[in-house]
Amino acid sequence: MAGKIKNAKGFGARYGRKIRSKLGKFLNLKNKDKKCPYCSAMRVKRIASGIWTCTKCESKFTGRAYDSTRTKIKANIEE
Numbered sequence: 462m463a464g465k466i467k468n469a470k471g472f473g474a475r476y477g478r479k480i481r482s483k484l485g486k487f488l489n490l491k492n493k494d495k496k497c498p499y500c501s502a503m504r505v506k507r508i509a510s511g512i513w514t515c516t517k518c519e520s521k522f523t524g525r526a527y528d529s530t531r532t533k534i535k536a537n538i539e540e
Contacts (some may be wrong), residue, residue, distance in 0.1 A: 498520055
């Protein structure tokens with residue numbers, strides 16, 4: 462039996478399985494509870510693509526489009 466695509470259920474049989482599974486992964490990331498980097502509360506909501514706000518401390522910050530965490534870049538400085 463085929464696997465279920467949970468978050469993309471609203472699309473039914475339209476658009477194909479691969480596209481719906483990719484969309485389901487993004488929707489899982491977007492709808493998952495996220496932690497505020499300032500007050501550590503699990504009350505972060507997405508305002509727009511890459512813009513997040515905490516409903517507790519009302520701070521706005523940027524992150525990825527579907528996830529509020531930032532990627533850390535390691536700088537290798539050779540001397």
